[in-house]
Amino acid sequence: MTEVEVSLARRIRELAAARPDEAIYRHIGLDGSAPTYTWGWLDRRSSQLAGALAVRGLARGDFLGLGLRNSPQLVLSVFAAWKLGAVPVPVRWDLPDWELGRIREVIQPRVYLGADDVGWVDTTASLGIPDLADTVSPHRHGICSSGSTGTPKVILAGTASTYNPHYGSPLMENWRPVPRPQHIMVPAPMYHVTAFSMLYVMIAGDRLTVLEKFDAARAVDVIERYRVSHFIATPTMLQRMADLSGIESRDLSSLDWINQGAAPMPPSLVHRWAKLIGAERILMSYGMSEGLGLTALTGDEWMAHQGSVGRPLRGTQVRVLDAAGEDLSPGEIGEIYLRSGALPSSGARYLGAVPPPRATADGFKTVGDLGYLDEDGYLHLVDRRVDMIISGGANVFPAEVESALIDHPKVADVVVIGLRDPEWGRRVHALIEPVDQADPPTLTDIRAFAKHRLAAYKVPKSVEIVDAIPRSEATKVNRGRLVEARGG
Incomplete structure (x- = not known):
């Protein structure tokens, strides 16, 4: 010293x-x-x-x-x-x-x-x-x-x-x-x-x-x-x-x-x-x-x-x-x-x-x-390379999709991951915590909303309604674990 x-x-x-x-x-x-x-x-x-x-x-x-x-x-x-x-x-x-x-x-x-x-x-x-x-x-x-x-x-x-x-x-x-x-x-x-x-x-x-x-x-x-x-x-x-x-x-x-x-x-x-x-x-x-x-x-x-x-x-x-x-x-x-x-x-x-x-x-x-x-x-930060989804040969960044979906009036919280898919290689999948559990948004609602904000290949192909997004006390999510729990 x-x-x-x-x-x-x-x-x-x-x-x-x-x-x-x-x-x-x-x-x-x-x-x-x-x-x-x-x-x-x-x-x-x-x-x-x-x-x-x-x-x-x-x-x-x-x-x-x-x-x-x-x-x-x-x-x-x-x-x-x-x-x-x-x-x-x-x-x-x-x-x-x-x-x-x-x-x-x-x-x-x-x-x-x-x-x-x-x-x-x-x-x-x-x-x-x-x-x-x-x-x-x-x-x-x-x-x-x-x-x-x-x-x-x-x-x-x-x-x-x-x-x-x-x-x-x-x-x-x-x-x-x-x-x-x-x-x-x-x-x-x-x-x-x-x-x-x-x-x-x-x-x-x-x-x-x-x-x-x-x-x-x-x-x-x-x-x-x-x-x-x-x-x-x-x-x-x-x-x-x-x-x-x-x-x-x-x-x-x-x-x-x-x-x-x-x-x-x-x-x-x-x-x-x-x-x-x-x-x-x-x-x-x-x-x-x-x-x-x-x-x-x-x-x-x-x-x-x-x-x-x-x-x-x-x-x-x-x-x-x-x-x-x-x-x-x-x-x-x-x-x-x-x-x-x-x-x-x-x-x-x-x-x-x-x-x-x-x-x-x-x-x-x-x-x-x-x-x-x-x-x-x-x-401009796009996403982490490890989180990027390659769907149909195109790069999709989960953060961009999440930023678009969070403005939906029925969405309280959202996380986007890529799941294995026989047609697309990986499909864009959105986990959604609804504002009202009794009235969650449908896949049709989400896709229609997203199409006005995202390129077509970035629009979620599947939606999963959850009680709450599994965030840590620091409000972070582990996407890898979410993907693994859904079959990779």
Whole structure:
């Protein structure tokens, strides 16, 4: 460590010394409770927990597996890991036991804390506060990802656990000043990298209000009651919030800006949120857990480049290449490659039997996403190569079909997959969660609606009505598993 670096552990202690009584973290429980916690409490309790974890053998460089819901206990465990120089690895706790077991085999944590350990974490409040040496973890965190294939992998951050204001700076500041401190709502589970990264924003001085579990109505209530100034959400979360009855009359005036990520927003949803809060307050961004690079654009920019996920940001460079590794012209779809000098990802590595991102000789890397650049250099994300459906020899991108179908008045949620078909090779199949289970849309309804928005070969050839789309707590779906369950 150089003399200018400060460990995250030391940063936490310094904040606790300077602002011991500042309420920095609020937890919104499933029962509607909303306890708040101060820097002094977080520092003291995480030190007590660190001492208890050290007794269990956790030390510098070890992995601490965290199968915990969004909770104070999760935050304390992350802080405790940093204080011991260990690597916190939040784990998807909403997995079946067999799949969770596979992920734990990949992580091989020195200590694993799950739902049954919440009580144990609480008992450490009776312990003394140990004298902990200032130390730095070799990786600030690990993030679990199963990708589209379902193969377990853990992405270890390419930076050590030192404090860097870069990780706490609002993305919107690349366009305009952002009032600080921000009051940020965290609606997503913290096993997802975007939600987990809000802990770095908190360490930079912003306040967090964290939902134990996302619920659209509760999220809007939280914005109104606590005057939230910012939140990051997936398109599915934003869709559910916008679909709430009476949303147009709710008080969202405290929102200085919102950030949407994880997948491109359907155009109709962007326009709905633009009416709710103003296009200039919307930011859409594209990145990945590997930290290969970043693109973003504001809502008013998007209006001139509809469907885009932005231009390169913070030193990112973008290339779109064909199968031979040649650069494609604007408008031509190929594989997206990123390179960034500002986002330190060169030290990132995988745990698990997965290949690293493919790379060019000059250091551009890809995770398999497909897209194109327009004439103005804005990136348009089409889909993941692994999700693409080849039907009758033509390429169909599920995200495009989903974006068209979500506007059907009888469709609450939709996922599109390709199923084996003797005539087409793969047929476009839509799983639909209806607005009203007693009055679902028919295949004829869906096809007629889609034909006005899509080329004929992209229109679903079959429809399946389901009670609910099987999304994770982060609102993601595993298309591979859906295809496998339907015969491949």
